[in-house]
Amino acid sequence: MKRSQGFNVLHPMGWDAFGLPAEQYAIDTGNDPAEFTKKNIETFRRQINSLGFSYDWNREINTTDPSYYKWTQWIFIKMFEKGLAYEAEVPVNWCPALGTVLANEEVIDGLSERGGYPVYRVPMKQWMLKITAYADRLLDDLDLVDWPESIKEMQRHWIGKSVGASVTFKIKNSSSEFSVFTTRPDTLFGATYAVLAPELPLVKDIVASEQEAKVTAYIEASEKKSELNRTDLSKEKTGVFTGAYAINPVNGKEIQIWIADYVLSSYGTGAIMAVPAHDERDYEFAKTFNLEIIPVLEGGDILKEAFVGDGLHINSGFLDGLNKQEAIKEIVDWLEAKKVGKKETSYRLRDWLFSRQRYWGEPIPIIHWEDGTTTAVPEEELPLTLPVTKDIKPSGTGESPLANMTDWVAVTDPVTGKKGKRETNTMPQWAGSSWYYLRFIDPHNKKQLADPEKLKQWLPVEIYIGGAEHAVLHLLYARFWHKFLYDLGIVPTKEPFQKLYNQGMILGGNNEKMSKSRGNVVNPDSVVEKYGADTLRLYEMFMGPLDASIAWNENGLEGSRKFLDRVWRLLVDEDNKMRDRVTTFNDGKLTKAYHQTVKKVTEDYDQLHFNTAISQLMVFVNEAYKAEVLPYEYMEGFIQLLAPVAPHISEELWLKLGNKESLTHAAWPVxxxxxxxxxxxxxxxxxNGKVRGKEKVARDLSREQLEKAALTNESIQKVLFGLTIRKVVIVPNKLVNIVAN
RNA sequence: GCCCUGGUGGUGGAAUUGGUAGACACGAGGGACUUAAAAUCCCUUGGAACGCAAGUUUCGUGCAGGUUCAACUCCUGUCCGGGGCACCA
Structure with a gap:
């Protein structure tokens, strides 16, 4: 439609084909992922073409193609140069029995999905991208885009900016100290214990000898739990006393230091001050382990539950009598003056764990030299391609299978003769998909990621249609990369996607997500064969709103086919000729229905309300069947309106009506x-709000005329008999409501 | 546990800012055409009660309240389904 309205439309297709499933299949079958990925893509392309989508295959891209991932690697190197890519020790799901690192989805209840072997969280050196450096911009620039509010909310929530303070606690009989982050520094007087995340290194330094056994056991147990697992167990609070005490800086009070897995090392400093009187989790924990609860805010009943509302401070020394806002300001000033804390902003967003211990991903273009230095592969050597192999095996050490390929791994500096090893981790699937929309704009460019002039012409992406499962991760990563490229002066816009729309899924007949394991997959090939591509397209669009998930049902499919047949018979007779009813004579009987249809369908398409647009097309056809003459002009317009959902039949009818050129180049009807x-x-x-009558009246009657018309209406008079009119509400051209009793 | 999202006839779903609930389609029922069937065309179709009938009354958008002349729509509470999650300290 947009094309017919004179817009220049970029409608490309690409393949994001790296990733775990392909790797698994390669390991299982001993095939080269590059080969079967190519075959699969060909099947998809054939199916897509059979449905008549007008993709521009000249712009086809494939994230696994070296000429594409050359630029993915190039972006990584730029990040590395800017200090945004760094290495850190991060826990992974290590499965000793399989000799490999597992993805979260491969771990079920602490056991590997394949084989059921135990899985441990162990630290491993990994590449991280510093997305947190962009946290504020990722948050603030959400205001620039036209996205559903719920998605923006999810991203805001994910970034999770919160303003509070850090407070430093000294440890009794020790030179160590630790900081906590709190949004409620004003409740510091109510801090009756502190909790550290079990994996914090400090724990081992401070644990008292008589508690050591218990603490070690607890740490080991929590290593086996994933973070999600920890949340599952949130109802029952667990934890162990370390035997150490911290000094509350505000009143010098000694408080116990515990470890518990409800405190995550990844958020804030991995340590909290617990104020059980005014925090629900702390309250539950304190109740479970019989720890002291001191209220520092007025209101609530701490015998029953934590009080999280606002109240005047009590038991809080110099904060007594102040409300939350005043007290926070006062205590932060105090902490800063005493140098035991300061105002601080914390984000829930963590840096992006960017490496995978896999073969089937973009190689990370980094060399580790024997002298301990780390450099990026020189730009002119890109792309750094994956070594071809049919024999992908786990390395056994937790490294990627690439570690087995020693020829590939070993490098020697041609100038100095220095020896080095290539990075064997690869990039996650998110990498290639974080910038593909840019490559569509200039897919064959050998010199740069894309021509700046072309980027200027096309960006930002006007409408991005994708699944809701990408609401946070993919869309946040892509926005991050885009902003980085903006800072490099490569892309001209701050945001990649102006408008966002989440399409729903078509579910299997049993109302579940289609999947091979559920056996409810519908292959488009068989549907196209039985009913035709137009029917499939029409039905999919007619099933319901685009953003809803709806179960597949063949009955409706027949209905869609019937409609298309009906359209055909409306215009074409048994001899396959245009009907005589289609004529240049216009008796005016279809005029209103036609213009209504053009209006509604055009507006609905614009808003992606395909189901209601189609229903309007049906209404028009029903009207047309009743009419004696079918004005030529209206029929042409109708076919154009139908074309986006049923292009094949529309094109044929278009020719039947005597057109020589394809309808795709005709101007959209107005x-x-x-x-x-x-x-x-x-x-x-x-x-009294109940409909008691209706009447056709002249448009734009005055209020007085309408009231009069209503009161003189026969059925209204009947009902009104014996009642007293209290009030009359009039909405011009709509209704008259008489309040009476 | 938290966050997001949804709940309308037998079914998929419509319904602008609060202003005629159920568009359109599927299914079902009836009729026409046919030797018959399929296909096609036409009519009926939210529930209940009343009526020979045209029709009338009444209930009805998960449930319970509230605001309003008027609520699928706004507010409060609650139940159920779907999706997400990293205990926001």
Missing amino acids: YDPKELVEDKVEVVYQI
Whole structure:
């Protein structure tokens, strides 16, 4: 439609084909992922073409193609140069029995999905991308885009900016100290114990000898739990006392230091001050382990539950009598003056764990030299390609299978003769998909990621249609990369996607997500063969709103086919000729319906409301069946309206009507608003809000005329008999509501 | 546990800012055409009660309240389904 309206439309298709499933299949079958990925892509391309989508295959891209991932690697090197890519020790799901690192989805209840072997969280050196450096911009620039509010909310929530303070606690009989982050520094007087995340290195330094056994056991147990697992167990609080005490800086009080897995090392400093009187989790924990609870805010009943509302401070020394806002300011000033804390902003967003211990991903273009230095592969050597192999085996050490390929791994500096090893981790699937929309704009460019002039012409992406499962991760990563490229002066816009729309899924007949393991997959090939591509397209669009998930149902499919047949018979007779009813003569009987249809369908398409657009097309066809003459002009317009959902039949009918050129180049039909103006409107008469009558009256009657018309209406008078009119509400051209008793 | 999202006839779903609930389609029922069937065309179709009938009354958008002349729509509470999650300290 947009093309027919004179817009220049970029409608490309690409393949994001790296990733775990392909790797698994390669390991299982001993095939080269590059080969079967190519075959699969060919199948998909054939199916897509059979449905008549007008993709521009000249712009096809494939994230696994070296000429594409050359630029993915190039972006990584730029990040590395800017200090945004760094190495850190991060826990992974290590499965000793399989000799490999597992993805979260491969771990079920602490055991590997394949084989059921135990899985441990162990630290491993990994590449990280510093997305947190962009946290504020990722948050603030959400205001620039036209996205559903719920998605923006999810991203805001994910970034999770919160303003509070850090407070430093000294440890009794020790030179160590630790900081906590709190959004409620004003409740510091109520801090009766502190909790550290079990994996914090400090724990081992401070644990008292008599508690050591218990603490070690607890740490080991929590290593086996994933973070999600920890949340699952949130109802029952667990934890162990370390035997150490911290000094509350505000009153010198000694408080116990515990470890518990409800405190995550990844958020804030991995340590909290617990104020059980005014935090629900701390309250539960304190109740479980019988720890002291001191209220520092007025209101609530700490015998029953934590009080999280606002109240005047009590038991809080110099904060007594202040409200939350005043007290926070006062205590932060105090902490800063005493140098035991300061105002601080914390984000829930963590840096992006960017490496995978896999073969089937973009190689990370980094060399580790024997002298301990680390450099990026020189730009002119890109792309750094994956070594071809049919024999992908786990390395056994937790490294990627690439570690086995010693020829590939070993490098020697041609100038100095220095020896080095290539990075064997590869990039996650998110990498290639974080910038592919840029490559579509200039897919064959050998010199740069894309021509700046072309980027300027096309960006930002006007509408991005994708699944809701990408609401946070993919869309946040892509925004991050885009902003980074903006800072490098490569892309001209701050945001990649102006408008966002989440399409729903078509579910299997049993109302579950289609998947091979559920056996409810519908292959488009068989549907296209039985009913035709147009029917499939029409039905998919007619099933319901684009953003809803709906179960597949073949009955409706027949209905869609019937409609298309009906359209055909409306215009074409048994001899396969255009019907005589289609003529240049216009008796005006279809005029209003036609203009209404053009208006509604055009507007609905614009908003992606395909189901209601199709229903309007059906209404028009029903009208047309009743009409004696079918004005040529209207029929042409109708076919154009139908074309986006059923291109094949539309094109054929278009030719039947005597056109020589394809309809894709014809201008989109327009409606005349004058034809839609009604001189009579139906007005509803209500009594006490209930419909008691309706009548067609002239348009734009005055309030007085409408009231009079209502009161003189026969059925209204009947109901009104014996009642006293209290009030009359009038909505011009719509209704009259008489309040009476 | 938290966050997001949804709940409308037998079914998929419509319904602008609060203003005629159920568009359109599927299914079902009836009729026409046919030797018959399929296909096609036409009619009926939210529930209940009343009526020979045209029709009338009444209930009805998960449930319970509230605001309003008027609520699928706004507010409060609650139940159920779907999706997400990293205990926001």
